[in-house]
Amino acid sequence: MQWNISSGLVRLLFIVFPFMFLSPLMADVMDGFDSPKLNPELWEIKVAGKASYTIDNGILTMTSPNVEGSIILYFPQNIADLEINFEVKMDTSTMGDHIVMGGIAKLMEPATNLEIGYNWLSLFLLVPGSATLKQDPDKPGQAFPPTDSEVPYQAGWRVFEIRFERDKTVFVIDGNEVGKVDKNKSLNERYFHISPDDFTTHYMGEVKIDYIKISGPGSVGLLAVDSLGKLATSWAKMKVPSTYP
Numbered sequence: 001m002q003w004n005i006s007s008g009l010v011r012l013l014f015i016v017f018p019f020m021f022l023s024p025l026m027a028d029v030m031d032g033f034d035s036p037k038l039n040p041e042l043w044e045i046k047v048a049g050k051a052s053y054t055i056d057n058g059i060l061t062m063t064s065p066n067v068e069g070s071i072i073l074y075f076p077q078n079i080a081d082l083e084i085n086f087e088v089k090m091d092t093s094t095m096g097d098h099i100v101m102g103g104i105a106k107l108m109e110p111a112t113n114l115e116i117g118y119n120w121l122s123l124f125l126l127v128p129g130s131a132t133l134k135q136d137p138d139k140p141g142q143a144f145p146p147t148d149s150e151v152p153y154q155a156g157w158r159v160f161e162i163r164f165e166r167d168k169t170v171f172v173i174d175g176n177e178v179g180k181v182d183k184n185k186s187l188n189e190r191y192f193h194i195s196p197d198d199f200t201t202h203y204m205g206e207v208k209i210d211y212i213k214i215s216g217p218g219s220v221g222l223l224a225v226d227s228l229g230k231l232a233t234s235w236a237k238m239k240v241p242s243t244y245p
Contacts, residue, residue: 029214033060042214044076048110051197060209064096064197067204070110072195075214079164080190083217087161087172088194089210092126092153096205099126101194102162103169105140105187113199117144121190122169122181124160129153131160133171136184151178157210164190164216 031042033055038045045053049069053062062071075086088101102123108116119140125132130150137145153173161172164183171179194212196205 030211031213032211033058033209038073042075044074044107046070046072046074046109051110058210061206062196062209063206064204067201069204070195070197070199072108072110072193072198074104074107075192076107077191078189079192080187083165084214085161085163085216086192087159087213087215089157089159091157091208091210092128093155094206094208095126095128095196097127097197097203098205099194099196099207100124100198101126101160102134102192103136103164103190104193105191106189107191110198112201116198118142120145121187122162122164122183124162124171126153126160128155131171131173131178133179133181135181136169136187138184140187148181149179162192 029042031039036055038053038055038060047053047070049064050066051062051064051069051071053060053071053073055061060073062073064071086101090099092099100120100123103121104116104123105119105121108119110116120134121140122136122145123134125134129152131153132150133148134145135148137143151171151173159174163170163172167183167185168180169183170177171181194207194209196207197203
């Protein structure tokens with residue numbers, strides 16, 4: 001179900017009940033991949049070589065079958081100034097070399113390991129059985145971001161969450177916080193991405209995704225068109241439509 005509240009009603013409520021808006025606004029945007037097409041309002045996908053994706057029975061599968069291929073799913077809005085969370089339920093048992101999930105400094109076409117990796121920000125770098133927690137570099141584009149720590153996890157369907165808070169990036173696996181790093185607040189750009197193979201020079205692999213949920217105060221304006229209209233999303237969890245043009 002998708003809730004629609006007119007901006008006129010929002011303005012009226014804001015005038016009559018201003019106290020309702022004194023606390024931080026929250027919203028959930030859930031994509032369960034119920035359509036055979038990706039929602040263009042939420043996602044942008046970049047593909048190179050023989051890499052591809054399918055959506056079948058509510059599961060998004062991204063595959064890169066060889067080293068020259070690459071596939072990257074982006075949430076293409078700049079989230080540098082937002083407090084926003086991304087929760088992903090995915091099957092790690094079919095991964096190849098690694099899966100990355102988290103921040104990147106700019107929207108990029110698939111490229112070499114140095115071009116892509118040097119623009120990684122705080123993110124999960126998943127290999128079989130272990131999650132490396134990367135932290136923001138001082139300046140993107142110069143080197144791979146530093147490693148904060150490594151934590152074990154069991155392969156299979158797991159829920160990974162990365163929370164971009166005001167001062168920190170928080171890493172969560174299956175509801176349990178596993179790490180926290182400082183956020184580089186001087187960055188002007190930050191985008192969320194997920195990939196089973198984001199390099200055209202190394203690696204191959206696959207990831208299956210059941211859903212992606214976007215939440216937090218920064219998600220309020222994701223499906224809104226004006227500043228007051230954004231308030232409408234604070235009263236309901238919003239599920240994206242099951243079909244797109």
